[in-house]
Amino acid sequence: MSRRLLTGLLIGTSVLYAGVREPSLAASTACANLAALTIPNVTVNAATAVAAATFTPPTAPPVGYGPWPQLPAFCRVEATARPTADSEIKFEIWIPPAEAWNGKFQGVGNGGYNGTISYTALISALKRGYATASTDTGHTGDDVKFGQGHPEKVIDYGWRAIHLMTDTAKLIVRNAQGRFADKSYFVGCSAGGHQAMSEAQRFPDDYDGIIAGAPANNRVRQTFAFMHAWAATHTADGSPILTAAKLALVTKAAVAACDANDTLKDGLIEDPRKCTFDAATLACKPGADDATCLTPAQVDAVKKVHEGVKNPKTGEQLFTGWPRGSENFGETAIQGWRQYITDSKEPSRVGVFKYWLFNDPNWDVRTLDYDRDLAYMDERLPHMQAIDRDLSPFKKSGGKLISYAGWMDPVVPPQDTAAFYEGVAKVMGGYDKTRDFYRLFTAPGMGHCSGGPGPNTIDAVTALEQWVEKGVAPDKLIATHSTAGKVDRTRPLCPYPAVARYTGKGSIDEAANFACVTQETPSAKRTSR
Numbered sequence: 001m002s003r004r005l006l007t008g009l010l011i012g013t014s015v016l017y018a019g020v021r022e023p024s025l026a027a028s029t030a031c032a033n034l035a036a037l038t039i040p041n042v043t044v045n046a047a048t049a050v051a052a053a054t055f056t057p058p059t060a061p062p063v064g065y066g067p068w069p070q071l072p073a074f075c076r077v078e079a080t081a082r083p084t085a086d087s088e089i090k091f092e093i094w095i096p097p098a099e100a101w102n103g104k105f106q107g108v109g110n111g112g113y114n115g116t117i118s119y120t121a122l123i124s125a126l127k128r129g130y131a132t133a134s135t136d137t138g139h140t141g142d143d144v145k146f147g148q149g150h151p152e153k154v155i156d157y158g159w160r161a162i163h164l165m166t167d168t169a170k171l172i173v174r175n176a177q178g179r180f181a182d183k184s185y186f187v188g189c190s191a192g193g194h195q196a197m198s199e200a201q202r203f204p205d206d207y208d209g210i211i212a213g214a215p216a217n218n219r220v221r222q223t224f225a226f227m228h229a230w231a232a233t234h235t236a237d238g239s240p241i242l243t244a245a246k247l248a249l250v251t252k253a254a255v256a257a258c259d260a261n262d263t264l265k266d267g268l269i270e271d272p273r274k275c276t277f278d279a280a281t282l283a284c285k286p287g288a289d290d291a292t293c294l295t296p297a298q299v300d301a302v303k304k305v306h307e308g309v310k311n312p313k314t315g316e317q318l319f320t321g322w323p324r325g326s327e328n329f330g331e332t333a334i335q336g337w338r339q340y341i342t343d344s345k346e347p348s349r350v351g352v353f354k355y356w357l358f359n360d361p362n363w364d365v366r367t368l369d370y371d372r373d374l375a376y377m378d379e380r381l382p383h384m385q386a387i388d389r390d391l392s393p394f395k396k397s398g399g400k401l402i403s404y405a406g407w408m409d410p411v412v413p414p415q416d417t418a419a420f421y422e423g424v425a426k427v428m429g430g431y432d433k434t435r436d437f438y439r440l441f442t443a444p445g446m447g448h449c450s451g452g453p454g455p456n457t458i459d460a461v462t463a464l465e466q467w468v469e470k471g472v473a474p475d476k477l478i479a480t481h482s483t484a485g486k487v488d489r490t491r492p493l494c495p496y497p498a499v500a501r502y503t504g505k506g507s508i509d510e511a512a513n514f515a516c517v518t519q520e521t522p523s524a525k526r527t528s529r
């Protein structure tokens with residue numbers, strides 16, 4: 001981030017605080033009276049005391065979530081921030097009554113480009129006693145078209161909405177409770193992981209503890225990778241080359257080929273970077289095409305997605321490929337390449353090029369120049385990503401960061417998350433000087449943020465609370481896998497680059513029979529001189 005940007009932000013922050021007219025400095029403010037707060041560039045639209053078991057979020061619950069649960073009582077504050085004339089950033093702040101408040105604040109993240117309040121995340125924070133806040137990031141809906149001709153809205157999405165939400169929420173919580181929160185946390189996965197990284201890098205004092213799940217923080221390059229993967233898996237007329245069944249065939253073969261790489265046959269690829277499975281081994285006999293094999297075009301498509309995208313001019317690996325094993329491992333489109341690569345009628349996020357970069361709705365992905373256009377996007381849309389590897393300011397402010405990644409993630413490639421960790425370690429002076437404030441936990445057989453054949457459910461919030469509040473750093477996170485709501489496998493996730501090794505005794509489905517051991521990773525070898 002540029003110094004100019006940082007200065008501007010700091011000034012913006014101090015203005016925000018200095019300009020607030022607080023009705024009462026010492027005492028708490030009744031919920032309804034919070035609507036009278038005057039905060040520059042922020043309008044408090046409503047402040048409503050919500051009685052227990054009476055609130056239903058205005059949107060339908062996400063698929064698979066079930067009906068909205070009954071909630072305890074809270075104060076619901078709805079606000080809009082307009083840091084620029086073109087901004088319209090909506091957010092909600094939920095504040096428990098004093099007796100139910102755990103004294104802490106939790107900001108929550110978003111998914112994809114979706115301009116919507118994250119009610120599921122607000123609910124889970126409120127139920128733990130947190131005062132909590134979520135924003136729509138300044139636009140409505142998952143379509144990136146909102147940014148056409150609205151560069152300030154793109155910046156709101158990129159980083160500004162989350163920071164303003166955080167600043168404003170802390171202030172409103174302070175007014176509601178009569179004191180500032182003792183600790184502040186940010187919790188997000190996917191785009192939320194990107195937002196988490198952005199906060200750690202751009203606003204190192206916003207949060208005491210941050211959770212960055214499957215962080216899509218290398219977003220410029222990831223967007224190029226989406227273009228490449230789509231072009232690789234579709235014919236010139238846009239027809240898909242790979243079916244769901246063929247993708248499942250590849251996953252099965254990849255797992256069969258690489259399961260034993262870690263010496264434990266548990267149906268999981270421990271580290272896909274060590275898996276050299278070649279889709280060509282599934283090639284049909286010349287002229288044949290049936291359910292058990294891949295045609296030459298299908299082999300070619302799979303190989304290109306595995307191998308990732310290179311700069312054609314310099315040969316530099318521009319972005320990693322998607323991991324072997326991530327092709328299709330479940331029933332839903334997001335448990336494989338279908339949702340973001342093969343089933344899409346057009347490349348995922350192609351609108352970033354059409355509407356944000358070239359302002360040309362007819363732009364054709366086949367004209368993309370992976371050298372020239374990358375340099376152009378890096379220059380034009382730096383606020384779209386969070387890739388500063390120098391986390392010294394965050395470390396210095398006492399911040400703690402827990403990141404996690406599923407080795408089967410078909411959306412945000414986990415190899416990139418690991419590479420980012422290695423990059424930070426290099427800048428910070430090694431793994432020892434990194435793990436005292438930032439730990440990455442990798443999960444074999446886990447998909448995007450959750451799901452997958454491996455243990456994929458963790459309680460990172462509790463681990464982070466222990467680290468921030470008691471100084472107990474997480475040496476492992478226990479992940480669980482469930483079938484039909486029943487836990488059938490547990491496994492420790494280890495701080496990168498350590499991995500979980502079976503002790504040789506007892507069930508391989510029980511975490512107690514595994515120990516975290518440090519190993520040298522292929523890319524760590526490459527980067528350590």
Ligand SMILES: [Ca+2]
Nearest residue numbers: 259264266268
């Ligand atoms: Ca294995």
